[in-house]
Structure formats: structure tokens, C-alpha cells
Amino acid sequence: MYRINIASVWDFRARFYDFCEASDLRRGPSKKALFRGMRGRVLFVGVGTGVDIPHFPPGQTIIAIDISDKMLIKACPRARAYPGRVVLLRADARNLKFPDASFDTVVTSCTMCSVPDPVRAFREFSRVLRPSGRLLMFEHVRSRNRMLGLSLDMMTLWTRLSGTEMNRDTLSNARKAGFLVTSVASVFLDIILAIRATKTLAAEGEIPFHAPGRTGTLLKESKSDGQFVDTRRGLTDCARSSAVVTLA
Amino acid sequence: MQRRIRMASIMRRRDANASRSDSRNADTHTNPNEDFDRGRRLLFQAGDFAFLVCVGIASTIVAHMVHDIGWPFVPTCLLAMVAAMAVQTLLAIMAAPILGSIESMAPSMIVAMASPMVVCAVHLAGREPTRFIAIVIGALVAVSMFVFVHFYGRSCISALRKESVDVPN
Numbered sequence: 001m002y003r004i005n006i007a008s009v010w011d012f013r014a015r016f017y018d019f020c021e022a023s024d025l026r027r028g029p030s031k032k033a034l035f036r037g038m039r040g041r042v043l044f045v046g047v048g049t050g051v052d053i054p055h056f057p058p059g060q061t062i063i064a065i066d067i068s069d070k071m072l073i074k075a076c077p078r079a080r081a082y083p084g085r086v087v088l089l090r091a092d093a094r095n096l097k098f099p100d101a102s103f104d105t106v107v108t109s110c111t112m113c114s115v116p117d118p119v120r121a122f123r124e125f126s127r128v129l130r131p132s133g134r135l136l137m138f139e140h141v142r143s144r145n146r147m148l149g150l151s152l153d154m155m156t157l158w159t160r161l162s163g164t165e166m167n168r169d170t171l172s173n174a175r176k177a178g179f180l181v182t183s184v185a186s187v188f189l190d191i192i193l194a195i196r197a198t199k200t201l202a203a204e205g206e207i208p209f210h211a212p213g214r215t216g217t218l219l220k221e222s223k224s225d226g227q228f229v230d231t232r233r234g235l236t237d238c239a240r241s242s243a244v245v246t247l248a
Numbered sequence: 249m250q251r252r253i254r255m256a257s258i259m260r261r262r263d264a265n266a267s268r269s270d271s272r273n274a275d276t277h278t279n280p281n282e283d284f285d286r287g288r289r290l291l292f293q294a295g296d297f298a299f300l301v302c303v304g305i306a307s308t309i310v311a312h313m314v315h316d317i318g319w320p321f322v323p324t325c326l327l328a329m330v331a332a333m334a335v336q337t338l339l340a341i342m343a344a345p346i347l348g349s350i351e352s353m354a355p356s357m358i359v360a361m362a363s364p365m366v367v368c369a370v371h372l373a374g375r376e377p378t379r380f381i382a383i384v385i386g387a388l389v390a391v392s393m394f395v396f397v398h399f400y401g402r403s404c405i406s407a408l409r410k411e412s413v414d415v416p417n
Contacts, residue, residue, distance in 0.1 A: 026292060026348045026351060029288075140350050148355070148358070148400075150358075151357040154357065166350070171411060181411060184409070186405045188348070188350065188351050189354075189401050190407065190408060192351075
């Protein structure tokens with residue numbers, strides 16, 4: 001029930017999302033620098049209308065998910081224009097249907113402010129990441145400055161109604177889920193951050209190390225509609241131009 | 249195990265280098281080698297400055313006009329704050345496509361809270377500031393905020409590097 005509400009909120013926001021997020025002029029170079037760290041099989045969580053796709057490094061194979069169908073339909077033209085392969089799928093970040101250790105890189109961009117249970121989502125990212133897989137996040141968080149923190153708390157009073165919280169501590173949430181934060185760079189003060197993290201050594205256990213870039217065969221391409229592909233018209237049209245993915 | 253630790257250490261170093269590269273791209277850091285980036289950064293700083301001054305002046309004038317209604321002090325101050333915040337929100341939404349949503353909203357919200365408070369405080373002190381004085385108050389609060397954001401941004405770059413976890417070598 002809650003999931004349906006979240007999806008419908010984002011379906012509604014898809015109409016004017018591009019206007020609100022049209023700050024590429026300012027954030028674009030920082031996004032591009034962060035996304036250069038994409039390696040191997042990439043999962044992009046919360047692709048939205050695809051505003052981040054132009055900043056992806058060319059030639060990658062990227063599985064991009066979002067909870068909203070309308071967002072994904074809007075992302076189709078950008079996915080088609082990408083010089084590589086972007087596969088758009090409808091999925092919930094808190095309940096990924098991918099097998100364990102199936103991605104080398106998980107990427108989020110202004111996503112963890114909107115996922116209802118961020119720690120659970122991070123645990124899912126950890127599960128689908130290969131040992132020593134990397135997590136790249138372009139996220140906004142609560143400022144540690146009291147004055148700026150207060151303004152973000154106030155903004156959250158109304159942004160929460162549309163599914164976004166401006167005052168989350170995403171770094172702590174990632175650590176709670178067992179990620180090792182390897183670097184944090186300021187994009188705007190301590191509010192918008194470019195974060196790099198890896199699965200902790202403890203989480204790796206005794207599984208042998210796999211270098212980023214090596215991909216397995218857990219995902220395979222198929223011409224048929226797969227388990228996680230929305231077969232409605234918009235997404236099917238989009239999928240024709242790239243690949244339809246099913247789980248092996 | 250040692251191999252994993254070594255690899256994690258290498259990855260951390262590589263991420264730290266990439267992080268430094270990100271910081272160079274950030275609006276709050278200077279990169280003397282790339283004129284384009286520097287020019288871009290200066291343009292955004294100029295935009296931030298102009299925007300904050302606009303918000304400061306507009307919100308202060310609105311607060312000043314509310315005081316002209318002649319209501320009792322407390323409801324007047326509350327209404328002045330609400331009106332100033334409404335004006336700030338509208339201006340921030342308009343500026344968001346160019347300056348960024350959070351980049352424009354967060355600092356300007358403080359300006360829109362602080363400058364009407366100053367106007368209210370002046371009224372509480374028994375003074376009747378002219379519209380020109382109100383404009384000067386708004387502009388001064390905005391300039392103070394701009395300077396704060398600039399220096400706080402610089403301190404953030406070094407403070408955030410400490411967030412990275414040291415992996416034992």
C-alpha cells in the first residue's frame with residue numbers, strides 16, 4: 001500500500017521534475033567526475049527522468065531503476081541518446097530483485113533523500129554488490145552547521161509531503177548498512193556531497209576478491225520480456241532501442 | 249586477507265584522488281589550471297550574490313510593509329516572517345533552474361528569516377525605519393550570508409576529507 005503511494009507521488013512529480021532538477025549547469029561537472037568511477041556492471045538507483053544520463057561515461061552497460069513508471073517513460077529519450085546501453089527497469093530500491101553480488105558499481109543521485117527506509121535500501125545495495133564493489137552517491141544531506149541545518153529542517157516540513165527529506169544523514173545510513181566511506185567531496189558546502197564507498201572488508205567474509213570491471217553471467221540479455229521489465233507501451237518502446245534484461 | 253586490505257587501501261587512495269578532482273569542480277574551490285571552470289565558478293558566485301541580495305531586499309521590504317499595516321507587534325512580526333518566507337520561496341523556485349534548487353533555497357531561507365527579524369527588532373526598539381533603511385538591512389544580511397557561505401564552503405572541503413575512513417595499510 002505504502003509502495004503504491006510512493007510510486008504515485010513520483011508519477012505526479014514526473015510532470016515537473018525536469019524543471020526542479022534543471023540545475024545541471026551547476027552540478028553537471030561534479031556528477032560527471034563522480035560517475036567516471038562507474039566500473040563493470042552498473043546499477044543506477046533512482047534514475048528519475050534521466051537527468052543524470054548525459055553525465056554517464058560512454059560505453060557502459062547500466063541497469064537504471066526507478067519506482068515510477070512515468071519517470072521511466074520520461075527517461076526513455078535520454079536512455080536512447082546515451083552512447084552505450086541503459087536498461088530502464090521499474091523496481092523498488094528497498095527490495096531489489098537481483099541476485100546477490102550481481103553488480104560492480106551501484107550509483108545513486110539525489111535518491112537516498114526519497115527512499116522511505118534508507119538503511120534497508122543500503123543493505124540491498126550491499127547485497128547486490130560484488131565483494132569490494134563500489135557505491136557512488138551524489139546526495140544532499142543535512143548540514144552540520146546549525147543555521148543551515150535549521151533551514152533544511154524547515155524545508156523538510158513541506159518537501160516531506162512530496163516524498164523528499166532534506167535533512168537525512170546519508171553517510172551514517174550507509175555506514176549502518178556496512179559500507180566503508182572512502183571519500184567525501186563537497187559539491188555545495190556540506191549539503192550536496194559526492195560520496196564514494198565500498199563494501200566493508202568484514203562484509204566480504206571469505207569470498208575471494210573480484211577486481212572491479214570483471215562481470216559474471218548472473219544477468220543475461222534476452223529479446224523476450226523479462227521478469228523485471230515493464231511491458232507497458234512506453235517502456236517496451238524504450239527497451240527496443242537498448243536491451244531487455246532477464247535474470248539468468 | 250592482506251591482499252584484500254592492500255586492494256582496499258589502493259581503492260581508498262584512488263577515491264581520495266578522485267575526490268580531490270571533484271572538489272576542484274565544486275563551486276567552492278578554486279582551480280587555477282582551468283580558466284573555464286574558474287569563470288564558471290565566478291559566474292555562479294556572482295549569481296548567488298545577486299540572488300541573495302534580491303531575496304534580502306525583497307523579504308525586508310515585505311516585512312517593512314507588513315509593519316505599516318499597524319497591527320499589534322506580535323501578529324505583525326509573525327505575518328512579516330510568513331510573507332518574507334513566501335517571497336523567498338517564490339524567488340528560489342524561479343532561480344532554481346540556473347542556480348540549483350538547494351543551492352538557492354538553503355542560504356536564502358536564512359536571509360529571509362534573519363532580515364525580517366532585524367526589521368522587527370528595529371520596530372521593537374521604537375524606531376520607524378524608512379524603506380531605504382529596510383533595503384540596506386536586507387542587503388547587509390544578504391552580503392553577510394554570502395560571505396558566510398563562501399568561507400563555510402572552504403572549511404567544508406577539508407572537513408569532509410576527514411569523513412573518509414582510514415583503511416589500515
